[in-house]
Amino acid sequence: MPTSTVEDYLKQILLAQQRAAGKLVPTGQIAAELKVAPGTATAMVKTLADSGLVEHQPYSGARLTDSGRQLALHVLRRHRLVELFLVKVMGMDWSEVHGEAEQLEHVISDRLLVRMDEMLGFPAVDPHGDPIPDASGVVADKQLPTLLACALDASMQIERVADQDAAFLRFLDSQGLTPGSTVVVRGREPAAETVTIEVEERGGQVSLSFAAAAKIMVAALREEGSQQEP
Template sequence: MRPPAAVTEDYLKTIYAHTEWQSDDITPSQLAARLELAPSTVTEMVKKLAAAGLVTHRRYGSISLTDEGRVKAIAVVRRHRLIETWLVTEMGYTWDAVHDEAEILEHAISDRLLDAIDERLGHPRRDPHGDPIPDAAGKADREDFVLLTDAVDGHEGTVLRISDRDPELLRDLERRGVDVGSPLRVESQHPLAVSCDGATLRLDDAAGEAIWLTA
């Protein structure tokens, strides 16, 4: 069984991450799906988080972080993304293999070790998937963005972020030369096709929902 503090951090991090790249608050059913838990389990935990002053939630409504909850969420997000970056940069992990390791380590390492990792890496601004890494004060750099599936035909942009939720998709995109920082042009949406470094690539809907471009 996971320690209560780790469970709380997992909930707060998931709620925070849901609104990083879109504006709608997370619903209890979405939170349950993201955490792969029964809705009843999530409902009870959300009540506890609300009682602790970490989230606000109306019955049958969406969930949002309070100021205190947001501070705690950003702290664990910083840990997770710095660890992912460290594993790739220093430990030889591939970008599709770091998420689960970081899920474990983010609850275990000390603040002193985290600061040492940050210093060692030169205070990186983004993790291997393009997600912004908050600094020690909780601030994170953000550029204007558009989800690939929402980009108009002819849109040209640089890949800002690729979701790490599907490791197989990450491996497939890497094989096809699509990475954070890659320049893409949207050739068509139906079917989804992009050009990257002179090559035209057909992508499925999952890729369209997982890639964010500069606006």
């Protein structure tokens, strides 16, 4: 059994690789994300390299090996299933489950995980819209446009929110900006760095900063009448 520290490193490297299309992850970045000293991260990355879990290139960074990636995907699977379980079964708010899952992801047994997966109906995404890797470590990772870059004046469904900050998630909730909601981007103002969004269910408009809009991923909804039967 890898220690929870090892699991945290592997998961963090996997998430960074997903954001950077598989490039080497600088150890400085790993240190910053795990809030440890750069020397600590470098030493740990070397240990992981000795165990065959990462490839380490001094001065440029690290990348997961196949076995490191499998372990990391399994941690991510536990994390995301736990989050969904806490929301769906235990009735917790989506803004408060990330911290709990950070702990539980290291201790949930495979047996419990299988049972949770069953109870939830083998879900594909967690409460934030993040894809849940399946039991064999396969994860769907579709690239989606964000509210900063999607088409204007078109109905979009919120698919995923790439931020776990509790205050930000509560704000999104208060504005109806949660996965599954339908929104239309009405305008972007570069001078003020704001995006104006209409939230379909509520009918009102809300203004988001460019930074906030960039964290919300959407998919175009098909126009009515253009749906094709398979």
